[in-house]
Amino acid sequence: MEARLRKLMESLPDGIDGALLLSAVNRQYYLGIVSSAGTLLVTRRKSYFIVDFRYIELARAKVRGAEVILQEDLEAQLGKLIEKEELTTIGTDVSTLTLSTYRDYDRMTGGRLTADGRLEEVISGQRQVKSEEELSCMAEAARILDRVYARILPFVRAGVQSRELQRRLGILASEEGSERASFGFAITAGDNWQEDDGYRDRVLPGRCLQTGDLVTLRMASRCQGYWADMSRTVQIGKASAEKKRLYEQAVKVQRILKHELRENACILTAVQKAAAETAGDGILIPGDVINAKEPDFGHGIGLELQEMPELSVECGKILKKGTALYVTVKAAIPGNCSVRIGDVVVVEENGARFLGAGSSPELIEV
Amino acid sequence: MERRIEVLMQNFPENVDAVLISGYEIRRYYTRTAIPGALLLVTKSAAWIFAPSRWQKEAAAIPEVISIPGNHVWENLNETLCREGIRNLAVQADEIRVSEYERLKRTAPCEVIADGRLDAVIYRQNCIKSEEEVQKLQRAQDIADKTFRETLNYIHAGMSDWELQKIVGTLFLDFGSEWDHFGHVMGVGVNTSMPHVRPNGTVIQPGDFVMVDIGGMVDGYGSDMTRMFAIEYADDRKREIYEIVRAAQKAGREAIALGKPCCEVDRAAREIIEEAGYGKNYLHGLGHTVGICVPGGPRFNQTDTTPLFSGLIMTVEPGIYLPGEFGVRIEDMMHITEDGVYNMTHSPHELIVV
Numbered sequence: 001m002e003a004r005l006r007k008l009m010e011s012l013p014d015g016i017d018g019a020l021l022l023s024a025v026n027r028q029y030y031l032g033i034v035s036s037a038g039t040l041l042v043t044r045r046k047s048y049f050i051v052d053f054r055y056i057e058l059a060r061a062k063v064r065g066a067e068v069i070l071q072e073d074l075e076a077q078l079g080k081l082i083e084k085e086e087l088t089t090i091g092t093d094v095s096t097l098t099l100s101t102y103r104d105y106d107r108m109t110g111g112r113l114t115a116d117g118r119l120e121e122v123i124s125g126q127r128q129v130k131s132e133e134e135l136s137c138m139a140e141a142a143r144i145l146d147r148v149y150a151r152i153l154p155f156v157r158a159g160v161q162s163r164e165l166q167r168r169l170g171i172l173a174s175e176e177g178s179e180r181a182s183f184g185f186a187i188t189a190g191d192n193w194q195e196d197d198g199y200r201d202r203v204l205p206g207r208c209l210q211t212g213d214l215v216t217l218r219m220a221s222r223c224q225g226y227w228a229d230m231s232r233t234v235q236i237g238k239a240s241a242e243k244k245r246l247y248e249q250a251v252k253v254q255r256i257l258k259h260e261l262r263e264n265a266c267i268l269t270a271v272q273k274a275a276a277e278t279a280g281d282g283i284l285i286p287g288d289v290i291n292a293k294e295p296d297f298g299h300g301i302g303l304e305l306q307e308m309p310e311l312s313v314e315c316g317k318i319l320k321k322g323t324a325l326y327v328t329v330k331a332a333i334p335g336n337c338s339v340r341i342g343d344v345v346v347v348e349e350n351g352a353r354f355l356g357a358g359s360s361p362e363l364i365e366v
Numbered sequence: 367m368e369r370r371i372e373v374l375m376q377n378f379p380e381n382v383d384a385v386l387i388s389g390y391e392i393r394r395y396y397t398r399t400a401i402p403g404a405l406l407l408v409t410k411s412a413a414w415i416f417a418p419s420r421w422q423k424e425a426a427a428i429p430e431v432i433s434i435p436g437n438h439v440w441e442n443l444n445e446t447l448c449r450e451g452i453r454n455l456a457v458q459a460d461e462i463r464v465s466e467y468e469r470l471k472r473t474a475p476c477e478v479i480a481d482g483r484l485d486a487v488i489y490r491q492n493c494i495k496s497e498e499e500v501q502k503l504q505r506a507q508d509i510a511d512k513t514f515r516e517t518l519n520y521i522h523a524g525m526s527d528w529e530l531q532k533i534v535g536t537l538f539l540d541f542g543s544e545w546d547h548f549g550h551v552m553g554v555g556v557n558t559s560m561p562h563v564r565p566n567g568t569v570i571q572p573g574d575f576v577m578v579d580i581g582g583m584v585d586g587y588g589s590d591m592t593r594m595f596a597i598e599y600a601d602d603r604k605r606e607i608y609e610i611v612r613a614a615q616k617a618g619r620e621a622i623a624l625g626k627p628c629c630e631v632d633r634a635a636r637e638i639i640e641e642a643g644y645g646k647n648y649l650h651g652l653g654h655t656v657g658i659c660v661p662g663g664p665r666f667n668q669t670d671t672t673p674l675f676s677g678l679i680m681t682v683e684p685g686i687y688l689p690g691e692f693g694v695r696i697e698d699m700m701h702i703t704e705d706g707v708y709n710m711t712h713s714p715h716e717l718i719v720v
Contacts, residue, residue, distance in 0.1 A: 036562065054560075054561075054649065057689075092464070094463070094464040094465040094468070095463055095464075095465045096463060097463065097464050098459070098460055098461060098462065098463060098464070099457075099459040099460075099462050099463070099464055099467050099480055100459045100460045100482075100485075102464045103459070115464050115465070115467075115468045117465060117468075120465075163539065166539065167536055167539040167540065170532070170535050170536065170539070171532055171535075171536055174528060174531060174532040174535070175532070180549055
């Protein structure tokens with residue numbers, strides 16, 4: 001954590017002489033503690049963490065590289081530090097902070113806050129590239145999902161309600177050691193081919209699985225704060241040649257992405273190469289099944305389930321070694337059925353490597 | 367079903383042509399549809415939803431709202447603002463992100479207002495729960511009461527708090543809650559001294575307190591309750607603290623009355639804990655509003671002077687937290703109406719030993 005803070009101190013953008021970080025995820029990343037409150041002030045010279053009595057003991061024991069200060073009168077305390085460090089322009093978490101909170105802090109810092117987005121770019125660039133330690137947490141989270149998937153398969157049967165499967169996923173994720181049990185689940189079959197992955201507020205369909213259904217399972221798990229995400233599609237009963245081809249197409253596109261998403265590759269180029277495979281035969285591959293012109297093959301992952309960069313045509317960024325990504329491909333025959341596979345990978349010199357076992361190359365029939 | 371968007375249209379802040387709802391929960395309240403990454407634009411006579419393409423189907427199904435699908439929601443919003451000749455647009459300062467606000471100010475073809483007046487209008491409307499909403503919350507709470515009662519049958523010493531989490535999460539789903547993760551606040555033993563404790567693998571010991579701060583969810587409406595129970599026995603110290611909190615919680619509930627400032631309700635409970643000598647171990651306010659997330663709603667704390675009004679649903683949840691020992695919190699959900707104050711939580715307040 002100390003090295004992370006130092007790196008941020010060294011890479012503050014020109015014209016920004018301090019960073020005031022208020023998001024929980026940034027506290028976790030730079031300080032190594034989980035807390036619902038606390039103000040991290042980073043300058044080129046020194047860092048400070050002001051936190052209230054609830055977390056002070058934890059902070060004193062765990063935080064390295066920042067001076068820990070018990071919060072009393074935050075405004076006065078910030079004022080003193082700003083004067084001492086001679087700060088004039090302070091950046092902050094502009095994409096997560098609400099306008100009200102921003103205004104409060106702007107007042108407390110004597111109008112020194114800036115909504116300049118460059119600071120966040122520096123931070124997200126830094127967070128994208130994972131250390132060995134971070135990758136080992138993510139790999140463990142991915143292995144938990146592999147075990148959960150292996151154990152859920154015997155329950156994916158005709159006659160089982162989707163709700164029951166979801167409950168089972170929660171139990172298995174808990175048993176296999178995920179810090180947070182599984183969340184999403186979606187069935188893709190016939191009339192609801194457009195359904196997206198499980199979303200936290202999705203009301204589950206009460207319908208039973210039937211022979212002939214393509215079933216998509218979406219699972220996530222967390223290990224020491226780091227997420228892994230996974231999508232799998234299996235067929236109940238015998239799959240038609242068309243469905244098998246659809247599945248294989250999705251695997252093929254994911255393989256292209258895995259090959260293209262390598263160190264120093266441009267995301268845009270990789271996404272375009274994969275998207276080029278998607279045309280024809282009424283089969284749409286991009287994650288966004290409705291608008292094939294805007295393919296979306298996933299995003300970064302780490303302390304948050306969804307981080308930068310986005311694997312879309314709008315992202316012209318160059319990949320760095322160690323970047324963790326959730327690479328997902330959805331293939332659909334509009335009005336009929338769809339397949340989704342998704343895995344966590346890490347970018348390496350010659351391509352991306354699965355942190356877990358990866359999808360089966362052939363459609364599994366259960 | 368009440369027409370929520372129409373109510374908003376009738377209560378626009380003065381000199382505002384249109385309002386933008388960018389917060390997920392609030393947008394869900396107005397549209398009764400959960401769509402992430404969308405924007406809701408409302409003028410005095412019409413409403414539009416700008417939703418990413420993948421949510422096109424859900425967006426199109428919202429009654430009396432014009433759906434404009436496309437992944438570039440902010441650009442699509444600006445086009446509509448331009449076409450409709452909107453001169454000024456109010457946004458919620460408590461919801462809009464700084465980066466979104468900056469972008470809107472830079473690109474919108476109209477003035478952008480973020481002076482807090484829209485926030486106030488929306489909070490007021492959100493806080494007054496309709497019958498439909500009360501029913502949903504009551505259903506969610508009934509599920510939570512049932513889950514709590516059933517949980518007691520399974521918990522014993524030697525079990526870890528992860529197993530507790532698994533049992534509670536499973537029972538919730540079985541009883542019909544739609545919350546599909548198991549991330550409730552709960553803890554055992556010394557961990558209960560942290561108000562927002564989460565399971566960490568601790569094994570339950572005889573004599574431990576177990577804290578469960580749990581809620582069911584029905585149509586996006588989440589209930590909220592907290593109960594403690596003891597494993598096998600509770601020593602005198604635990605019983606003493608439990609009874610203080612129980613008395614404070616009762617005093618808080620009984621202090622609720624229409625028109626009374628929120629801080630006075632807080633005081634009624636706080637005094638009991640202070641008089642017992644544990645004022646410094648009571649780390650938070652007495653309660654908050656419940657339902658669709660309303661950050662700006664009235665709160666039972668030491669500073670909120672909002673007079674209580676009919677239609678509110680609020681929690682009453684005093685606590686005492688003794689670092690290195692244990693903590694106690696008891697929480698109910700109260701519905702405040704013209705006809706009286708109703709406790710929506712039906713689990714007992716007496717200390718349960720299992």
